[in-house]
Amino acid sequence: MAKKEHISETPATQFLRKHGVAFSEHPYEYEEHGGTAVSSRELGVVEHAVVKTLVMQDEAARPLIVLMHGDCKVSTKNLARAIPCKSVEPCKPDVAQRHSGYLVGGTSPFGVRKAMPVYVEDSILQLDKIYINGGRRGFLVGIDPAVLVDVLKARPVHCALAD
Numbered sequence: 001m002a003k004k005e006h007i008s009e010t011p012a013t014q015f016l017r018k019h020g021v022a023f024s025e026h027p028y029e030y031e032e033h034g035g036t037a038v039s040s041r042e043l044g045v046v047e048h049a050v051v052k053t054l055v056m057q058d059e060a061a062r063p064l065i066v067l068m069h070g071d072c073k074v075s076t077k078n079l080a081r082a083i084p085c086k087s088v089e090p091c092k093p094d095v096a097q098r099h100s101g102y103l104v105g106g107t108s109p110f111g112v113r114k115a116m117p118v119y120v121e122d123s124i125l126q127l128d129k130i131y132i133n134g135g136r137r138g139f140l141v142g143i144d145p146a147v148l149v150d151v152l153k154a155r156p157v158h159c160a161l162a163d
Contacts, residue, residue, distance in 0.1 A: 013111075015111035036052055056090050069121060106139070121158070125146070
């Protein structure tokens, strides 16, 4: 019988436990710049169910989080229109890290350092289960997507572009 790998707590797993959220733990071998293609392959799940956490900012440099399917890109134009603001752009890695408290590649929407509005691609909420970063590179958690709205108060938006 394979020994279950022990995962140490992260701010994300502490947040999920504190809020009574059921989740499964999925460690995998992290590859630099591998993205969701690597995590979906390692976990044996479709990339569409792997959700990436993107820290972006509006024209006034106010940070926000966008949750997007692993196999899609964010249309910043459509996002700006939906939330509404003039423009949205990705934060530079060091700025994203300062806002979230997580290393880029290990950013979770749970347990972030700074409260930020969260937007979720609406089709993510139609999935049965999603895999999202658990607060460390090479570590995803499996959750019911309803948690994003119930616990994070994520606002559904439509801004996906096929990758």
